[in-house]
Structures are given as structure tokens and as C-alpha cells.
Amino acid sequence: MSKPKVGIFGLTSCAGDQLVILNCEDQLMELANAVDIRDWEMAKSQNDEECPLDIALVEGSVAQVRDIETVKKIRERSKILVALGTCAVWGGIPAMKNDVPREVMLEEVYGNDVRFIESKAAQPLSSFVKVDFNLPGCPIEKEEFLQMMASFLHGDIPEILNFSVCSECKMKENVCQIVYKNQVCCGPLTRAGCGARCPSHNVPCTGCHGPIEEVHYDSHIKMFQLKGIKPEEIVHKMQVYAAPAWMPEKLMEEMQHEGE
Amino acid sequence: MKVSKLPKANVNKFLESLQDFGEVIIPKEKQEQPGVYMFDTMTDPSEVAWEYLRTIIPPKKYLTKPKEVIFKFDSQRGFEEVIEDAEQKRVLFGLHPCDIHGIKILDVVFTHQYTDPYYTRRRNNTVIIGLSCIPDEKCFCKSMHTDYTEDGFDLALSDIGDGYLVAIGTSLGDDLVAERADLFTEVEETDRRKYLDFRKKRNQSFKLDLDIDDLPYILDLEQHSPIWDELGKRCLTCGSCSMVCPTCYCFNVYDELNLDARSGRRIKQWDACLFKDYALVAGGHNFREDRAERVKNRYYHKQFRMVEQYGKPSCVGCGRCINACPAGIDVVEVLTKVREGSYAETESS
Numbered sequence: 001m002s003k004p005k006v007g008i009f010g011l012t013s014c015a016g017d018q019l020v021i022l023n024c025e026d027q028l029m030e031l032a033n034a035v036d037i038r039d040w041e042m043a044k045s046q047n048d049e050e051c052p053l054d055i056a057l058v059e060g061s062v063a064q065v066r067d068i069e070t071v072k073k074i075r076e077r078s079k080i081l082v083a084l085g086t087c088a089v090w091g092g093i094p095a096m097k098n099d100v101p102r103e104v105m106l107e108e109v110y111g112n113d114v115r116f117i118e119s120k121a122a123q124p125l126s127s128f129v130k131v132d133f134n135l136p137g138c139p140i141e142k143e144e145f146l147q148m149m150a151s152f153l154h155g156d157i158p159e160i161l162n163f164s165v166c167s168e169c170k171m172k173e174n175v176c177q178i179v180y181k182n183q184v185c186c187g188p189l190t191r192a193g194c195g196a197r198c199p200s201h202n203v204p205c206t207g208c209h210g211p212i213e214e215v216h217y218d219s220h221i222k223m224f225q226l227k228g229i230k231p232e233e234i235v236h237k238m239q240v241y242a243a244p245a246w247m248p249e250k251l252m253e254e255m256q257h258e259g260e
Numbered sequence: 261m262k263v264s265k266l267p268k269a270n271v272n273k274f275l276e277s278l279q280d281f282g283e284v285i286i287p288k289e290k291q292e293q294p295g296v297y298m299f300d301t302m303t304d305p306s307e308v309a310w311e312y313l314r315t316i317i318p319p320k321k322y323l324t325k326p327k328e329v330i331f332k333f334d335s336q337r338g339f340e341e342v343i344e345d346a347e348q349k350r351v352l353f354g355l356h357p358c359d360i361h362g363i364k365i366l367d368v369v370f371t372h373q374y375t376d377p378y379y380t381r382r383r384n385n386t387v388i389i390g391l392s393c394i395p396d397e398k399c400f401c402k403s404m405h406t407d408y409t410e411d412g413f414d415l416a417l418s419d420i421g422d423g424y425l426v427a428i429g430t431s432l433g434d435d436l437v438a439e440r441a442d443l444f445t446e447v448e449e450t451d452r453r454k455y456l457d458f459r460k461k462r463n464q465s466f467k468l469d470l471d472i473d474d475l476p477y478i479l480d481l482e483q484h485s486p487i488w489d490e491l492g493k494r495c496l497t498c499g500s501c502s503m504v505c506p507t508c509y510c511f512n513v514y515d516e517l518n519l520d521a522r523s524g525r526r527i528k529q530w531d532a533c534l535f536k537d538y539a540l541v542a543g544g545h546n547f548r549e550d551r552a553e554r555v556k557n558r559y560y561h562k563q564f565r566m567v568e569q570y571g572k573p574s575c576v577g578c579g580r581c582i583n584a585c586p587a588g589i590d591v592v593e594v595l596t597k598v599r600e601g602s603y604a605e606t607e608s609s
Contacts, residue, residue, distance in 0.1 A: 030519045150517035163499055163535045170503035171326040173316040175293040178586040188496040202292055214536050219496045223587045
């Protein structure tokens with residue numbers, strides 16, 4: 001059987017997810033033997049930018065106009081397209097301030113004269129192309145990435161955990177940030193896979209994996225309100241990594257409704 | 261039942277002697293959060309948190325692990341069974357009656373009709389030593405009839421002030437005492453009186469009460485109570501209650517593959533009926549798609565179907581789920597409301 005042809009790409013992002021792949025040091029040779037990496041700008045000097053691909057791994061959000069064309073072109077040449085990391089899956093940190101007009105932000109960051117990027121509101125890949133598999137994480141988890149690749153190589157559809165961080169946090173026997181510390185912890189809303197890394201270091205979950213499939217906004221609003229935490233505080237925290245998914249307007253609406 | 265006495269001055273020596281049997285697991289206070297406890301390996305007897313009430317996770321974690329490899333496979337060489345800790349001898353020390361009852365229920369599930377080799381191997385290598393306790397406002401073991409136990413332990417210690425009355429539950433427990441007979445003394449009449457005083461004090465300390473008389477019948481009548489929908493709206497289905505429950509035993513089985521795509525490991529991991537994928541089957545059908553149905557299922561499994569199947573509920577009143585729920589859902593409150601609702605309906609009809 002011929003090795004699957006793989007391309008690894010980055011749209012607007014910090015390249016952290018591609019770095020995780022490079023950091024799979026113990027498995028990197030095995031991975032390089034199992035697949036044929038044809039196109040990976042970050043790690044290879046000679047790339048085939050046109051060839052058809054079996055698997056495309058795409059990091060980053062669509063936050064520049066040119067990203068739209070890039071991701072469409074990748075889609076056209078790939079059998080399987082994977083959204084790699086929270087930016088690609090949910091919009092990520094670049095989508096945190098989508099409510100502020102881009103011109104305002106550009107001016108604030110780069111000043112009056114500089115115009116070298118065509119910035120746009122950050123969106124996940126799925127807003128533009130069909131995504132076959134989502135692997136969230138900021139950055140992605142090494143183990144989850146390797147399991148995903150092994151499943152593809154075996155001809156399976158990969159699976160990721162479909163429950164929240166709380167269960168992993170309990171398995172670690174951490175002190176609950178919500179119950180004992182009255183913190184705004186995104187654990188109950190956030191997809192597991194990290195092994196409750198932050199609460200294990202006594203820091204409330206920041207929601208970097210994005211939401212679980214079935215987010216219970218109503219329950220969360222009630223829960224935090226009963227603890228005397230302001231709705232704005234909750235929304236603010238939820239918007240950091242996956243703002244488009246948290247639907248801030250709808251969330252605020254629900255909160256006001258609950259508060260009445 | 262044979263009873264002996266262990267003076268407090270000799271307790272540490274006895275704990276040290278238990279290390280000859282195997283790894284000794286004790287309740288310890290979490291350093292970063294005073295008042296929060298977990299079971300962990302003893303390195304020194306001074307670490308025992310004698311006054312602890314409940315740990316975050318019950319001792320089930322030593323018998324059915326949160327995540328374990330159950331076998332390794334290779335498409336060319338077949339498979340090789342793995343039982344983690346199969347030869348590890350352990351003493352679970354300081355278990356309160358509720359947790360001993362929890363293990364008794366797990367024993368029924370994992371060793372009776374269908375034997376789980378992973379659980380059974382570890383269980384057979386485990387010594388259980390109980391410890392008496394004084395309940396707090398979240399304990400309702402008395403209501404669940406799990407506040408005392410006559411079996412399910414090798415030894416059980418009851419605090420009588422200057423020492424512990426030690427009930428010997430098994431011949432292995434008897435051996436452990438005989439091995440260090442020099443540390444134990446005869447039980448005197450005053451000790452018996454102190455024990456009765458302790459029992460009286462403990463019985464009077466319960467603040468939480470749940471009426472479980474005919475509860476399965478009431479639950480059967482209340483299948484369509486609006487309470488289940490209300491609960492469905494409050495519950496985050498985060499699964500915390502299941503993880504911390506001494507009798508929640510559900511697990512998921514899945515494979516982790518190696519990059520050669522022909523070898524890997526089969527994994528057994530704690531699961532919870534509150535998770536959306538729990539009742540998801542091939543073809544995409546989900547038997548409990550709705551959140552309220554999943555929450556309700558948890559109550560019915562423990563208080564209704566377990567009674568039908570095994571003659572008693574699988575709740576031991578330890579209060580861990582009350583403590584762990586971020587949304588503040590309280591099992592006693594819920595079941596009390598269900599009963600009240602049922603009575604109200606009867607009166608109005």
C-alpha cells in the first residue's frame with residue numbers, strides 16, 4: 001500500500017499546532033515513515049504545492065482575505081481535510097474581538113500608514129470549506145494528534161473525547177475551582193483531552209479546547225449567577241478561545257432572561 | 261465477631277507493619293486545600309488524616325482504574341492480556357462504612373454473574389481496614405442503611421478515645437492482628453461502654469435524612485414528574501457526580517493504535533451515563549439523546565433498577581456527589597421532592 005500523501009498548512013495563526021507535530025520527537029521518524037509529507041512549508045525546503053493530497057492538516061483561522069483562497073485550494077486538492085487546533089476549529093484567539101471593526105484594530109496595532117495585510121473578522125475553516133475532522137486544542141495535544149494519525153492510517157474515522165474537562169479533572173482529584181474557589185472555570189463547557197492541565201496547576205480552565213458538542217448555556221448561566229458571578233465575567237472568559245461558538249449575543253440574551 | 265483493642269500509642273507501629281503485606285493506602289489531606297482529602301500511598305504513618313470525612317474520589321480507583329490498558333494487540337502476533345497491578349498487594353486503610361458498602365456493591369457487579377478479571381485480581385490482593393467516623397451535614401448513610409457494616413472488611417477500627425476497638429472480619433484480618441499481637445490488648449468492660457457511648461453520639465450526629473421506604477415504587481409512579489425536566493435544565497452533564505461515586509462502575513472500551521496501524525492497546529476508561537455518547541450506538545441512534553433523560557437515568561439506575569436486580573439501592577449516602585456538583589444539585593433534595601410531589605398528587609386526586 002502506498003503511503004498517504006500529507007500536506008500541513010498554516011493560515012493566520014501562531015504555528016503552535018505545527019510545532020506540536022515537530023515536538024513529537026519520539027514518534028517523528030515513525031510518522032515520517034508512515035506518511036509521505038509532500039507539502040509542509042514550515043518544516044521542509046522543497047514542497048510540491050500542487051499535488052493531490054490524501055490528508056491535509058490545516059492550522060489557523062481564516063482572518064485574512066487571502067486565507068479564504070488558500071483554504072479553498074487546499075480543500076480542492078485533498079481527500080481528507082483536518083482542522084488542526086482551536087483557531088481552525090472555532091476561530092480561536094484571533095476571533096476574540098470580532099465585534100471590533102478591523103479598521104479600528106489595524107490602526108490601533110499598526111498605526112495610520114501601514115497597510116500590508118487585508119485583515120478580516122476571524123472565522124473557523126468550516127465557514128468556508130467542508131471539514132472532515134476537527135482536532136481542537138490551543139495547542140493540540142500530542143497524544144490526540146498521534147491517535148488521529150494512527151486512525152487515519154488504519155482507515156478509521158478518528159474519535160475525540162466528547163465530554164467535558166470536569167471528568168478528567170475529577171480523575172486527577174483536583175480541588176474543584178467552581179465549588180471550592182468560586183472561580184469562573186470553563187471546565188464544564190470545554191472538551192476534554194488535555195487531562196485537566198490547568199486545574200491540575202490550580203488555575204481555572206480557560207476553555208482552550210473550545211466547547212463540548214452539547215453546551216448547556218442555560219445551566220451554566222444559572223450556576224454562575226447563583227454563585228454571585230456577573231454574566232459579563234462569564235461571557236468574557238468564554239469568548240477568549242471560541243467566540244464564534246459561544247454566540248455571545250445569544251448568551252447575553254439568555255442571561256438577561258434568566259436574571260429577570 | 262472477634263474484637264480486639266489497639267491503643268493509639270501503637271497505631272503507627274501497626275500501620276508500619278502493614279507495609280510488610282503491601283502498599284498501604286491512607287486518607288491524606290491535600291496540601292493546597294486544607295479540608296480536602298484523597299486516598300494515596302502512605303510513606304509515613306504521620307500522614308494519616310484521622311479526622312477526614314470523605315475523599316474526592318472513593319477507594320474504587322484502586323480496584324477499577326480511571327484508565328487502564330486491558331490488553332495489547334498486534335495483527336501478526338495476536339494479543340497479550342495486561343492486568344495492571346495484578347501482583348500488587350494493597351491495604352486500603354481508613355475506609356468509612358459508606359465506602360466499604362460501596363466496594364461491596366462493586367463486588368456484586370464485577371465478581372458475581374460476570375467476572376471482571378481486572379477487578380477480581382486486584383480485589384483478591386486487597387486488604388480493607390475500616391475506620392469509624394462522625395457524619396457531617398452531607399452524610400446520609402444512616403438513611404441508606406450503610407452507616408454500619410458487619411462484613412466487607414478485614415479489620416474495622418472504631419475510635420474509643422485512647423484506642424480503637426478492632427473488629428476482625430476475616431481470617432486474613434485475624435492474621436494481621438496475630439502477626440503483631442504485641443500491639444493489641446484485651447477489650448475491657450470500660451472499652452465496651454466507651455464504644456456504646458461513641459455509637460450513641462454518632463447516631464445522634466446525623467443531620468441529613470432521606471426517606472427511602474418504598475422509594476422504588478414512588479419512582480415508578482413518578483416517571484413523568486416535571487422534576488426530571490427541571491433537573492435536565494440544571495445539570496451540566498459534566499459527569500463529576502459519576503466520577504466521585506463509590507458505586508458508579510461504568511466504563512468505555514476503545515483502542516489506541518500505534519502509527520504502524522497494526523498494533524496497539526485496548527483501553528478501559530471510566531465512563532458516565534450523563535455523557536451524550538454513552539447511549540450512542542452504531543447508525544447514530546442515541547437511546548438517551550435528551551439531557552433530562554440522562555439525568556433521570558442516573559437516579560433510576562441507583563434507586564430503582566439496582567433494587568429490582570440486587571435487592572438494594574446502589575447509593576451509600578457518602579455525600580460526595582452533593583459536594584462535587586458545580587451546579588449544586590443535591591440527591592437528597594431531589595428524591596425528597598419526588599416523594600412530596602407523589603404524595604401531593606395522591607391527595608389531590
